Every structure is written in C-alpha cells, then in structure tokens.
Amino acid sequence: xxxxxxxxxxxAWYGTNHTLQDINLHIPANHATALIGPSGCGKSTFVRCLNxxxxxxxxxxxxxxxxxxxxxxxxxxxxxxIRRRVGMVFQRPNPFPTMSIYDNxxxxxxxxGYTHRRALDEIVEKSLKNSAxxxxxxxxxxxxxxxxxxxxxxxxxxxxxxxxVDPEVLLMDEPASALxxxxxxxxxxxxxxxxxxxxxxxxxxxxxxxxxxxxxTGFFLNGRMVExxxxxxxxxxxxxxxxxxxITGRFG
Amino acid sequence: xxxxxxxxSLEDLKEQLLVMAGLAEQAIQRAIEAYRVRDLSICDLVSxxxxxxxxxxxxxxxxxxxxxxxxxxxxxxxRFILSVIKINADLERVGDSAKAIxxxxxxxxxxxxxDLPVDIPRMATLAAEMVRKCLQSFIEADADMARxxxxxxxxxxxxxxxxxxxxxxxxxxQSHLAPQALNALMISRALERVADHATNIAEDVVFWxxxxxxxxxxxxxxxxxxHALA
Numbered sequence: 001x002x003x004x005x006x007x008x009x010x011x012a013w014y015g016t017n018h019t020l021q022d023i024n025l026h027i028p029a030n031h032a033t034a035l036i037g038p039s040g041c042g043k044s045t046f047v048r049c050l051n052x053x054x055x056x057x058x059x060x061x062x063x064x065x066x067x068x069x070x071x072x073x074x075x076x077x078x079x080x081x082i083r084r085r086v087g088m089v090f091q092r093p094n095p096f097p098t099m100s101i102y103d104n105x106x107x108x109x110x111x112x113g114y115t116h117r118r119a120l121d122e123i124v125e126k127s128l129k130n131s132a133x134x135x136x137x138x139x140x141x142x143x144x145x146x147x148x149x150x151x152x153x154x155x156x157x158x159x160x161x162x163x164x165v166d167p168e169v170l171l172m173d174e175p176a177s178a179l180x181x182x183x184x185x186x187x188x189x190x191x192x193x194x195x196x197x198x199x200x201x202x203x204x205x206x207x208x209x210x211x212x213x214x215x216x217t218g219f220f221l222n223g224r225m226v227e228x229x230x231x232x233x234x235x236x237x238x239x240x241x242x243x244x245x246x247i248t249g250r251f252g
Numbered sequence: 253x254x255x256x257x258x259x260x261s262l263e264d265l266k267e268q269l270l271v272m273a274g275l276a277e278q279a280i281q282r283a284i285e286a287y288r289v290r291d292l293s294i295c296d297l298v299s300x301x302x303x304x305x306x307x308x309x310x311x312x313x314x315x316x317x318x319x320x321x322x323x324x325x326x327x328x329x330x331r332f333i334l335s336v337i338k339i340n341a342d343l344e345r346v347g348d349s350a351k352a353i354x355x356x357x358x359x360x361x362x363x364x365x366x367d368l369p370v371d372i373p374r375m376a377t378l379a380a381e382m383v384r385k386c387l388q389s390f391i392e393a394d395a396d397m398a399r400x401x402x403x404x405x406x407x408x409x410x411x412x413x414x415x416x417x418x419x420x421x422x423x424x425x426q427s428h429l430a431p432q433a434l435n436a437l438m439i440s441r442a443l444e445r446v447a448d449h450a451t452n453i454a455e456d457v458v459f460w461x462x463x464x465x466x467x468x469x470x471x472x473x474x475x476x477x478x479h480a481l482a
Contacts (some may be wrong), residue, residue, distance in 0.1 A: 207324075207326060208324050211326075235326050235327060235330075236326075236327060236330065236331065236463060237327060237328075237331070237462075237463030238327055243327075244327050244328060247326040247327050248255075248325070248326050248327050248328060248329045249255035249258065249326075250255070250259075
C-alpha cells in the first residue's frame with residue numbers, strides 16, 4: 001500500500017543556486033499528485049529530493065524534513081533503502097538494452113540478492129500485469145530484449161521494473177512526454193489503476209494530463225510552491241493569480 | 253504574454269456574443285414597443301432579427317466548440333467559454349420570446365381593443381432592464397452587478413403571477429374579452445421568461461468572473477441565497 005509524504009521546510013541548492021525554497025506540503029497516500037510549472041521551476045528537483053537522488057550530484061545540498069510513511073528519509077534511512085521504497089520512472093524509457101524483458105524487471109530484485117527462481121517468476125509476472133504489459137510480452141519474456149519494445153512498451157517495462165521491488169511511492173518525471181497519444185493514454189490509465197496500491201507523484205508539462213490523472217496538483221514557480229490544492233480547483237478556479245496566468249498560458 | 257492567438261480568439265468570441273446580445277436586446281425592446289404602439293411594421297423587424305439571432309447562435313457555438321477542441325482552455329478561460337455557450341443559448345431564447353410577443357401583438361391587432369387589468373409596459377420595462385444590466389455585467393466582467401440582476405427576478409415573477417390571477421378572472425367573468433386576455437397572459441409569460449433568461453445570464457457572469465455557482469439557490473433554500481445577493 002502507498003504511504004503519505006510530509007514535506008517540511010524543504011530547501012535545495014545546486015551550488016549557490018537556491019532551487020527549492022521552503023517547500024511545505026502533504027502528499028496523500030494512494031492518490032496521484034501532479035506537479036506542474038514552467039521549466040526550471042524546481043518540480044523535478046523536488047521529486048528527486050523525495051528519493052534522495054538530488055544529493056547524488058556533488059554540488060547539490062538539501063535541508064528540511066521529508067517523512068515518507070512516517071520515516072525521516074534524510075535522518076533515519078540509507079539512500080539505497082529509500083530508493084527501494086520510492087520507485088522512479090523517468091521521461092525517456094531507460095530499459096537495460098542488452099537484458100531480456102524478464103531480466104529488466106528482475107534486475108532490482110537480483111541486485112538485492114533475490115535468487116529464488118519461482119518467486120522471481122511470480123514477481124516478474126505480477127509486475128508486468130500491474131504495468132499492463134504482460135499480455136503483450138508474456139510469450140517473449142526471455143527471447144526479446146527490453147530495447148526491442150516500442151517506446152510506450154519500454155516505459156511500461158520501466159514501470160514494471162520499478163514495481164518489482166515493491167515500493168510504496170512511485171515518482172514519475174514526465175513519464176509520457178516522449179510517447180505518442182495511444183501510449184500516453186495507456187500510461188495514464190495505468191497511473192489511474194496503480195494509485196490504489198501506490199502513492200504516485202507525477203511531474204508533467206501536460207496540464208491536461210495532470211487534470212486527467214491526479215486528485216491533487218501543486219504549482220511550482222521559481223523554486224517555490226505557489227499553490228497546492230485539489231486538481232479540480234487548480235484547473236477551474238485557482239486561488240493564486242500566478243497559477244491562473246500559468247495554466248491559461250499567459251506566461252510560461 | 254503567450255498564446256496571443258488564443259487570447260485574440262477569446263476576444264473575437266466575446267465580440268460575437270456582444271453582437272448577439274445587441275440583437276436580442278433590440279428584439280425585446282422592439283417587441284415591447286410594438287405592443288405599446290400596436291405597430292405591425294415593428295413586428296416585422298422582430299421577425300427579421302430572429303433570423304439573424306439564430307444564425308449567430310450557430311456561429312458562436314461553432315467558434316466556442318473550436319476553441320474547446322483546439323486550445324484546451326483552463327480556469328477563467330474555460331469558465332468564460334462555457335459561460336459564452338450558455339449565454340448564447342439564453343440570448344437566442346430572448347429572441348424567441350421577442351418573436352412570441354410580436355406574434356401576440358399581431359393577433360391582438362385583429363381584435364377589439366380592451367382595457368385589461370395588467371401593466372405589461374411596467375413588467376416589460378423591468379424585464380428589459382434586467383437584460384440590459386446582465387449584458388452590462390458581462391461587458392464589464394462585474395459579478396456584483398450580475399448578482400443585483402438576480403434580485404430583480406422575484407419582482408417580475410410576482411408581476412406575472414398577479415397578471416395570471418387578474419387575467420384569469422377576466423376570462424371567467426367577461427368571456428367576450430377572453431381572446432385579448434389570453435394574448436396578454438402569453439405576453440406576460442414571455443416577459444417572465446425573458447427575466448428568467450436574464451437571470452441565467454447573470455448567473456453565468458458570476459460563474460465566469462468568480463467561479464461561483466449561484467444557480468438554483470431559491471429552490472434549495474426556499475429563497476435566494478443571501479450570500480448570492482450580497
């Protein structure tokens with residue numbers, strides 16, 4: 001099951017660039033939360049702070065508190081453990097090109113020392129079913145490589161890979177921006193299904209996509225979170241004029 | 253500013269609706285004038301304007317549909333386009349009501365003049381004022397002005413009820429005046445409908461400007477929401 005995320009006084013820097021400033025919000029469990037805003041506003045940095053990927057950059061720095069399911073991820077847990085609990089899907093599908101479809105999904109488990117063959121088979125099948133890819137690849141699991149799939153299938157394969165390690169939170173950084181409309185639609189349907197089991201945070205430039213898949217939406221601007229509210233409110237009658245101006249295309 | 257072409261399209265849509273509003277307002281004023289002076293040539297003008305109103309209704313709906321399909325508007329832009337679609341339909345019906353009144357004027361012209369216990373001109377003045385005011389609130393994006401229109405509807409409703417009562421009595425007691433009374437009743441009803449359309453338009457202006465849904469408060473609370481009239 002998904003867990004809630006509590007963010008308090010979060011600040012992030014790249015060198016001297018203060019990219020996130022005093023972010024406070026509650027991301028509800030088992031919901032999809034969309035983050036929108038113009039390029040460079042800090043939304044991707046924000047999600048990278050939720051699984052401690054931001055700090056992998058040597059000039060990056062973070063202060064503040066992030067509680068995931070009550071666990072203080074910066075003070076009470078190691079990055080590796082956090083990244084198991086918090087899966088991430090990126091803009092461009094990045095399957096391991098030489099590995100089979102099966103090995104792509106099982107990679108995270110094997111990396112964690114998981115070797116039980118039958119259990120692995122079951123997890124791979126379950127993950128591919130949960131990512132709505134099973135029916136399309138079940139006959140070629142070990143014959144075809146991840147790279148042989150279409151872009152949309154590759155992205156769903158990456159989602160299956162993220163799900164295989166049984167995370168509680170799934171971060172998606174523009175997961176459909178490189179996909180055609182049909183593949184995009186499949187990813188959106190998938191997000192809709194997955195939120196019953198996981199807490200989903202999705203960064204997107206596609207506001208219609210945010211409106212379709214998310215119950216909550218946050219608008220970022222210049223490293224600050226300007227407004228966080230129900231998606232319905234944000235897209236029909238936002239409280240802040242800057243949100244209104246951005247979503248109506250008056251700037252951005 | 254970005255999306256300049258889209259913003260220009262919204263301005264164009266507003267212009268089109270204002271043309272439509274001008275025609276509808278003119279039609280109702282002409283119909284009232286036709287009743288007042290019993291001039292059938294004015295009735296002809298009302299009939300002609302109805303054709304133009306119907307054509308514009310289709311054009312505005314098409315333009316709004318195109319913007320919804322092509323531009324995926326959000327927030328106040330989305331509310332604006334939805335309001336335009338609904339106001340457009342109400343204006344077309346104001347045109348229909350004007351035509352209905354002018355048809356009754358034509359019918360009454362064939363009948364002997366009768367002194368009926370109904371103040372159609374006063375009711376018409378109030379209904380026309382509601383139309384003028386709701387359209388002004390649209391032009392100025394003024395939600396307060398729009399809300400003030402909502403309060404006026406009760407007065408027109410009361411006048412229509414009083415007209416119904418008085419004219420029914422005429423029909424019962426002076427049957428030779430029944431045709432004239434029936435026509436006057438239909439005009440009263442048409443004016444009451446005009447006031448209802450003005451109310452709908454005012455509600456749509458409030459929705460566009462403030463995002464607030466002020467419809468049907470009367471039926472829920474037994475009276476208008478006091479906040480809706482604030």
